[in-house]
Amino acid sequence: MDGELGDFLRSRRARIRPQEVGLPSYGRRRVPGLRREEVAQLAGVSVDYYVRLEQGRGPGGPSRTKSGGVSDAVLDAIARVLRLDGAEREYLRAVARPRRQGGQGPSASRVRPGVQLLLDGMDRNPAYVLDHRMEVLAWNALADAVLGFGGPGDLSLPRRLFLDPASRELYPDWAEVTAQTVAHLRLQAGHHPGDPATGELVAELTRASEEFRHLWADHLVRPCDHGVKLLRHPVAGLLTLPYETLTIPAAPDQTIVAYTPEPGSETAERLALLGSWATSRTG
Numbered sequence: 001m002d003g004e005l006g007d008f009l010r011s012r013r014a015r016i017r018p019q020e021v022g023l024p025s026y027g028r029r030r031v032p033g034l035r036r037e038e039v040a041q042l043a044g045v046s047v048d049y050y051v052r053l054e055q056g057r058g059p060g061g062p063s064r065t066k067s068g069g070v071s072d073a074v075l076d077a078i079a080r081v082l083r084l085d086g087a088e089r090e091y092l093r094a095v096a097r098p099r100r101q102g103g104q105g106p107s108a109s110r111v112r113p114g115v116q117l118l119l120d121g122m123d124r125n126p127a128y129v130l131d132h133r134m135e136v137l138a139w140n141a142l143a144d145a146v147l148g149f150g151g152p153g154d155l156s157l158p159r160r161l162f163l164d165p166a167s168r169e170l171y172p173d174w175a176e177v178t179a180q181t182v183a184h185l186r187l188q189a190g191h192h193p194g195d196p197a198t199g200e201l202v203a204e205l206t207r208a209s210e211e212f213r214h215l216w217a218d219h220l221v222r223p224c225d226h227g228v229k230l231l232r233h234p235v236a237g238l239l240t241l242p243y244e245t246l247t248i249p250a251a252p253d254q255t256i257v258a259y260t261p262e263p264g265s266e267t268a269e270r271l272a273l274l275g276s277w278a279t280s281r282t283g
């Protein structure tokens with residue numbers, strides 16, 4: 001257990017005011033939010049136990065699982081006190097009880113031919129496959145026309161967003177997109193503790209981007225499972241693109257992202273024209 005659990009817990013108790021959980025707010029507080037002993041009291045665990053969690057020294061005593069990790073009851077109690085949402089609870093469990101990382105074979109970064117055929121058959125929907133680091137592994141022709149995956153740019157979505165100035169023009173709501181991207185990357189990092197490539201990516205972006213550095217320090221966690229993105233394409237203009245994500249059962253670290261514009265909408269018509277334009281350029 002590394003410092004990530006402690007950092008996450010500290011960030012979450014800092015946002016809870018004592019009066020929100022029925023505690024009197026008195027005395028001068030060195031830091032905002034709840035004190036460690038207050039979280040321990042409300043969660044029904046000893047102060048020493050909770051301090052050990054935040055300091056990364058691991059749990060001791062009867063509130064452990066057989067494998068030595070923190071029990072479900074303790075995690076649920078802490079999540080209740082800190083008012084964690086579903087994604088935050090999932091992340092708390094992941095970093096409190098990190099799974100053992102098996103060796104990933106070369107197929108981990110490859111997409112099966114059947115998945116590529118599925119993407120290619122979605123001729124009205126830009127679609128692509130991401131891994132847990134948000135690296136683009138495969139795409140269809142329309143996704144290439146919209147996002148330029150076949151060009152010379154980086155296939156890491158986080159790097160594109162934070163290191164390529166063109167991304168600020170492509171995404172009118174760049175600040176929202178980047179916040180969501182970092183929150184999703186942190187959630188995935190919690191499920192892959194010790195992944196060296198993720199660590200290198202985070203270190204690189206922390207050094208190179210002040211915006212990333214601040215967002216990563218906020219410890220926000222949120223899945224990118226569905227939503228709407230706005231893109232300002234240099235040829236097609238403004239596109240309103242709802243999206244859905246689907247995990248590939250045979251490769252659970254790979255996710256299909258498909259944009260699903262409303263049939264007959266202005267965005268759907270612009271995508272059709274963009275697809276025809278792209279085909280004429282390569283034909």
